[in-house]
Amino acid sequence: MSEQNAVSNPAPIIDMAGLHEIANGVWIIPDQHRIPLVPNLGIIEGERSVLVVDTGMGRENARKVLDKAREIAKGRPLFLTLTHFHPEHGFGHQVFAGEATILYNRRQRDELRAKGPGYLDMFRGFGEHVAKCLVDVQFVDPDLVYDGRLTMELGGRAVELIEMGPAHSMGDQVVWLPEEKVVFVGDLVETGVFPIVPFFPPDDADVNGNKWIRVLRRIAALGPKTVVTGHGDIGGIELIQIAERYLADMGRQVGALKDSGVAEDDVVARLEPVIRGRHPDWREPNWVESGIRCFYATGYDADAVETAP
Numbered sequence: 557m558s559e560q561n562a563v564s565n566p567a568p569i570i571d572m573a574g575l576h577e578i579a580n581g582v583w584i585i586p587d588q589h590r591i592p593l594v595p596n597l598g599i600i601e602g603e604r605s606v607l608v609v610d611t612g613m614g615r616e617n618a619r620k621v622l623d624k625a626r627e628i629a630k631g632r633p634l635f636l637t638l639t640h641f642h643p644e645h646g647f648g649h650q651v652f653a654g655e656a657t658i659l660y661n662r663r664q665r666d667e668l669r670a671k672g673p674g675y676l677d678m679f680r681g682f683g684e685h686v687a688k689c690l691v692d693v694q695f696v697d698p699d700l701v702y703d704g705r706l707t708m709e710l711g712g713r714a715v716e717l718i719e720m721g722p723a724h725s726m727g728d729q730v731v732w733l734p735e736e737k738v739v740f741v742g743d744l745v746e747t748g749v750f751p752i753v754p755f756f757p758p759d760d761a762d763v764n765g766n767k768w769i770r771v772l773r774r775i776a777a778l779g780p781k782t783v784v785t786g787h788g789d790i791g792g793i794e795l796i797q798i799a800e801r802y803l804a805d806m807g808r809q810v811g812a813l814k815d816s817g818v819a820e821d822d823v824v825a826r827l828e829p830v831i832r833g834r835h836p837d838w839r840e841p842n843w844v845e846s847g848i849r850c851f852y853a854t855g856y857d858a859d860a861v862e863t864a865p
């Protein structure tokens with residue numbers, strides 16, 4: 557999610573032409589044109605049923621994803637889950653109501669209920685293309701919720717849904733394929749952009765940098781070979797390590813300045829240009845400031861971060 561250059565960005569429309577398999581029966585609809593607010597989406601086949609991971613933003617995108625999932629499923633029942641509630645990942649779920657069994661973790665459902673309407677208003681202010689995508693978006697409750705961890709048997713393929721929040725959002729979830737060692741991580745990891753830290757106090761201050769770092773270590777400990785990011789490239793475990801290093805470095809620096817009595821705005825003024833300068837090729841540098849402010853709010857919790865998960 558980003559408000560930067562919202563008006564001049566291309567419309568956040570999923571391009572189905574990029575659909576490809578990263579493992580047998582594990583399909584990706586990639587963010588191939590690197591358009592802001594277009595995520596990487598997944599369709600995971602089992603012998604008995606098929607799981608869709610994320611919907612894209614709005615009804616039109618979600619309809620394309622649903623049609624493709626139906627084509628792949630050839631009559632097998634569909635499930636839908638989300639990596640997290642953010643609009644470009646989940647605000648198409650109404651299209652799946654009655655067509656798929658919708659399955660979230662409880663926190664994700666509660667977060668969508670609590671924040672969905674506010675995010676809809678905020679995103680509709682991000683320019684004409686985004687507002688058009690979000691016409692007639694409605695929220696429906698999932699058919700099923702779980703707490704903690706759930707193993708789905710799709711038929712010849714186990715898929716684990718693991719609740720990870722609060723980190724990037726309250727209800728973050730990863731989708732883990734233990735046989736193929738593929739993990740869908742949503743916006744816990746991205747490439748080519750600064751990590752998205754949606755710290756918007758007082759409306760939404762649930763993002764937690766310290767826990768996010770721990771979560772990245774938990775995901776790395778699964779031993780993934782393929783990491784499907786929320787936006788950007790799909791790659792190996794090094795993508796998780798880059799994100800972890802970025803957040804840990806930021807947290808340590810913000811924490812040290814805060815502990816020595818430097819005011820929040822002065823911490824931003826000192827660190828922001830330095831951190832931006834380290835990644836001249838990453839887009840959306842506006843997220844550096846919100847990352848600094850997020851760590852300033854909580855402080856850097858070395859115990860929580862350094863202790864093994």
Ligand SMILES: [Zn+2]
Pocket residue numbers: 557640642724743752
């Ligand atoms: Zn997000």
